[in-house]
Amino acid sequence: MAEDLGLDQEQKDSYLSESTGFVRVYRYPCCPTGSGNNNWGMDVHTDSSVLTILCQDLVGGLEVSREGEWIRVRPIPGTLIVNLGDMMQAISNDEYKSAIHRVRISERHDRISIGYFVFPGEGVVIRSSNYQPFKYSEFRAQVQMDVKMLGFKVGLERFKIKPNSDDNNNNNNNNNNNSKGISSHFQG
Numbered sequence: 001m002a003e004d005l006g007l008d009q010e011q012k013d014s015y016l017s018e019s020t021g022f023v024r025v026y027r028y029p030c031c032p033t034g035s036g037n038n039n040w041g042m043d044v045h046t047d048s049s050v051l052t053i054l055c056q057d058l059v060g061g062l063e064v065s066r067e068g069e070w071i072r073v074r075p076i077p078g079t080l081i082v083n084l085g086d087m088m089q090a091i092s093n094d095e096y097k098s099a100i101h102r103v104r105i106s107e108r109h110d111r112i113s114i115g116y117f118v119f120p121g122e123g124v125v126i127r128s129s130n131y132q133p134f135k136y137s138e139f140r141a142q143v144q145m146d147v148k149m150l151g152f153k154v155g156l157e158r159f160k161i162k163p164n165s166d167d168n169n170n171n172n173n174n175n176n177n178n179s180k181g182i183s184s185h186f187q188g
């Protein structure tokens with residue numbers, strides 16, 4: 001993928017850092033409530049990582065959204081699942097999309113999964129023509145603020161370079177908007 005995007009060696013090394021990644025192990029206890037199919041172990045989301053490598057057991061439950069439809073990711077013994085995350089979407093200028101996914105809980109079996117999340121190096125600035133330059137730490141802080149203030153993650157939209165269509169209403173208060181546009185939503 002890095003080749004496909006034409007990334008040079010320095011970009012490859014800095015966008016896919018081995019030192020900032022982490023592993024998470026999940027246990028989703030089964031939920032035999034008979035309350036039907038809508039027991040979510042993890043709600044709809046995209047990962048903030050560059051990519052996430054997942055190992056799920058044979059219980060299943062991971063679902064990915066594709067063109068508005070939910071597709072069950074069937075567990076296949078001995079295989080890993082690679083999810084693209086928000087940072088990959090930014091790096092690739094939206095050529096690769098961050099995977100929208102969720103986890104359904106089983107009524108009968110506990111489920112175990114292990115995820116390895118890969119991030120850009122600490123302090124690395126992500127540059128692309130669709131997004132303002134930003135560091136992953138800024139993205140993470142923005143996500144945390146959105147979750148706290150709004151109750152959900154806004155994600156990459158915060159950093160998207162908007163077309164100049166609003167210029168008609170521009171009241172010239174935006175002179176130094178280049179790097180602050182993402183937080184303007186919170187400034188009333």
Ligand SMILES: O=C(O)CCC(=O)C(=O)O
Nearest residue numbers: 026047056062103113115
């Ligand atoms: O448990 C899984 O299969 C997925 C976990 C997940 O989506 C996440 O940790 O972001």
Ligand SMILES: [Fe+2]
Nearest residue numbers: 045046047101
């Ligand atoms: Fe995820």
